[in-house]
Amino acid sequence: MGRTSDAKERLMAAAIELIWQESYGAVTINDICKRADVRKGSFYYFFPGKAELAVAAIEEMWKTEWKPFFDEHLSVDKEPGQRFHEYFEALVASQTRLALEHGKVLGCPVCSVGSEVSTSQVDVCGAVRAVLAKKRRYYESAIRDAVAAGIMEPCDTGERATALFGLVDGLVAQARIMNDIGILKRLPQLGMELLQIKSPVAL
Amino acid sequence: MGRTSDAKERLMAAAIELIWQESYGAVTINDICKRADVRKGSFYYFFPGKAELAVAAIEEMWKTEWKPFFDEHLSVDKEPGQRFHEYFEALVASQTRLALEHGKVLGCPVCSVGSEVSTSQVDVCGAVRAVLAKKRRYYESAIRDAVAAGIMEPCDTGERATALFGLVDGLVAQARIMNDIGILKRLPQLGMELLQIKSPVAL
DNA sequence: GCTTGCGCTAACTAAATGGTCAACTATCAC
């Protein structure tokens, strides 16, 4: 019954693309519609407004892109020592590839948008916080595993996860701001250092 | 000759306030004029547009607020070991005070704006990068002093400064996004740990 | 093959935005 379409998906993809390349505030509904090749009437047929689209897009990206990235590169399947190191390198590689594609360092859209809208835009911020909390839980779980494996000193795993989060996303944000991918070069070493993992791959 | 006024200063102060509380993109020229109690005609008498006002405001804030903060809390006058620790604590205290005043964690406006406008708004980004570069130079100089004093292992001081920068501003950004000042609680310890300063105040 | 209803569209409105301008005013130097 009724016709079918992928306009909703196109809108979400266009929104993430544009917001990542520019910022949440700089992107208008008209911009998103143009990029997605969707008329404004259709936009409002699917979403009440930009905020709701952003929330849907962020949740979609988590499911289809970011969660798989963690599951692959921070996989429980890998040796606890290698795990973080490989994740760091995958992160740097991913940012490098994006930078080559777009001609500028893009950083992490969740963090950029989060910092931009945290003091207003309650609903968008909710979606951002949910994703960041999940990301942090991946870190904490991996840290617990490393401690259990005896390659990390026992510690407050929650606090360690917060610290790692700060360092990683701090460096990524810095790379975006300075448009300098070189800032991420030493992320793997610095990350391992912060975790103080006793392993041959650490240094 | 001619009448005098502090409208220009009021505009810059209003711009920083609003951008800090919201974001660069969310604040309009009308908003800034209202807050500064200045008519739009006067705005354009002093500035060609929002970007130029932002640049002027950032440069002004560096001179009157941020540089003095570094000169006081990261002072060469202090013992190299204490120096960073006191700076970290002053930073946390400053964010805590702001959070109490405004009812929400505000973070660092330079980093927030930088991440927001880095891929567009070339001129604003230039001002942001200049401030961040100065901030980084304060870090690097203090690290060099610590190495010279023998309380830090010899290292690539530039890289260490970048890492510290990442951690500090990463945690500050996280605190803003999550609106949780608690994230900054352990910043002093984590910072000292990253620097690996051998000193009684370190732990 | 026709009905049902999901999806689509162009044209529209109202409000807000950035930006301009000619006329006005306060102040200082003389």
Added chain:
DNA sequence: GTGATAGTTGACCATTTAGTTAGCGCAAGC
């Protein structure tokens, strides 16, 4: 005082923005 000049103002314009609506078209189910 008075003239030169820095600063001020409100009214105005063009454009862009978010958001609406009446009606059209396409595809599945019967």
